Amino acid sequence: MSTDIVQLGELISKSIATIVKTCEDNKITIPSLTDIDAPASEELSKFPAAVDAVNIITAAAAQLVTTISPRQHSLMTLANAHFRTAALRVAIACNITEILREAGSQGLHINDISAKANVDPMKLGRLLRILTLFHVYQEVTPDVFANTRISLGLDTGKSVAELQADPTRKHADTAGNVAMIEIRLDDGAKAANVFLEHMQDPKSAFSYDPALSPCSRAFGIEKTLWEIYRMPEYTSNSTRLNVAMYSLSKHNFLKPLFSVLDWSKLPQDTLVVDVGGGLGSISLALARAFPHLKLVVQDDAAVLADAPKLWSKEFPEAIENKRVEFQPHDFFEPQPIKNANVFLLKHILHDWADAYAVKILKQLRAASTPETKLVIGDLIILPSCHDPNADGDEAIPGAAIKEAPAPLLPNFGAANESPYSLDLNMFGLLNALERTLDHIKRLMKEGGWRIVSISRQNPPSIFWEGILAVPADD
Template structure:
């Protein structure tokens, strides 16, 4: 038996063991495995079980092994050309969400709707919408019930904004308000991220300009561009999209790392660049003795006030939450913070700018202040790791590794972290960092990295620092 045949058999065995593990978990719970053809309902017991660490681990091995088998056995020329065409998937995903197709199909029921009915309701040529939906259905997003008749499935239904389609068509500006944020995040990524990414090669030949600058013909950074009055739709969509990133994570992720319960009564959390403050709100709901200062630009702060008033009015009434319009590139005004919390902030910026943000926090910090950065920590795709003795004493700095012959980072099962990385570069010049990258970044800004909490079932980590 040659090496490649042996590798193929090893991957197949990983798949068999993973299937056995998943089936065992669902049999023991007397639950069916969630069906691809059914509507996604995160409240169902079967979907809740899908977040169980044992099931997540099995799913991760399945996805990684299946993708590696496909890459091993499929025609490599077809593989590379299919990847070159992959932009069509994101553009079609954007189109069906933008025209509220998921909601139209939800109203049609399990038997779906014909492309003629869909086209008439959304005002789009039925032949084109059929081609768009068939491409997505071929990638298991939607299902073609019968020729030219489509229905939602477990994947497409995650884009449901939860409103009647007629209401969504009436007011485009507010169509995402009250939704899970998944559709907003998918549209933001496929729209602005996708358009910018097409200019990656061109930007490599144009020093000083990002793909976003070339794609949108502007020299302004994206956040300045979004402050324009004509960019209000993008701003509102982005504000809802940020909680959408949380919807893809375990509900208790914020409590799977830093110990918020250890904070004394009326300790202050500063949610730096907190958007609408959904993360600090989650902490405050569980530990209402904690004060919150939510900081961001004026537009998201206005949305934040309404969000807190709706979701946690008690904290407002007791004056335990404050809203500040603040640019984190300026000196930090809060001098009594117990915790500076930054979720999805560091990956927006290259190292030189990220250092400025963290140094401003360090200058405002007390000796007992903690820095909690919630980000992805990038693993290597190589079986060889750098020999870095300074990382050894840091708890959690060594990532878990997949079993051979899988790629040590689980390959396709972890591919989204690298997709995010290049999206951050395209839009902002940002970067997803390795553990070593965070260590060096903290050190440059006067912080000492002391621990990385890596939680099972998610790529997000709590990266904790203290004043150096």
């Protein structure tokens, strides 16, 4: 009988063969950490068989390491994780990737890196070296560091001079990937550091008040994250969040939202209301893809102030043709639009604990017609074991999920960490959460809606999955 480590090794070997064959068949370079001009791992995401292979390798390798390592090593690796994230935060803040990009592939000595970053070389060198253990950078010769394919994911694309001239605009006019990472390393990490205190304080321990989140404790300000971000001293935090959210519209994360409803078959001038839509980044993607839609983006007036500028730059014809409108609205108040064909809630419900989320849903239900559709973009959390109740979810089209092969955890383990980390990020920043499918169904029922279909991403999910609902019978 095969032991777990043999099975894990066989899964890894078979999956590697799949990746090599995919690369050969499609004439793309086999993944390499140092070949920064050929990011093959990103290219592999175009091929379903390769995606499955990558997920299996990631899960199996992590499980294999944990299986054969002394348990104290595994526990200390977890306990020391904050040093890696702290080092990564320093690297981003000090523009290390951009400094190394300008230095060229031969790399740069730590003394020269530190001089450009205006930090102590001995301290910075130790932080960069721990990142080399995880291949974020490479040490080409002693104390000489260079970028890898991984570290180039931290490149804003700006010059070092531009970044240093105005650090508050580091993420402005960028793709947003780095902003998304820095939010986790900055405000997210600060919030995580006080989880224990939040859970032991009688005032916050059993409260889901967003003004009592771990983040508000970390900032020392008893306000919601949104209220904190509106304070002048946190303008750059707010800008960073807007840039990060906009980056989502540039990636394949949209697929579940685009596939859960056949947008192309909706009638001419179908009215889509993007509730809490921020700058309207997802509406912008919808407007580009489906020119027959009319869109209303709703959010706080201060948030919407920058939306016309974004749309005028990215898709001016939508404004010229009056296909988009920007409407200040608090989604806890009665919905002013009573004739919407589609309400869109993208990354909204996960920002709020149940009592608040139900209030949002009820306001939309009160404003809906019998034909109104509700499209939700949120994650669906899986248990880490087989869920026998999941078999019953096949009554909802698209709800079934593919489990990982044994002996991997059914939810793909380490390969599927992202939704669980995002769940804790929501806890830390907003005292909110991601939800399991059963939890979501209960929430929707209480809010007056019924799920009719789901568009899921087989693990690892990244940022959301699509949920389509209709008004429940009164």
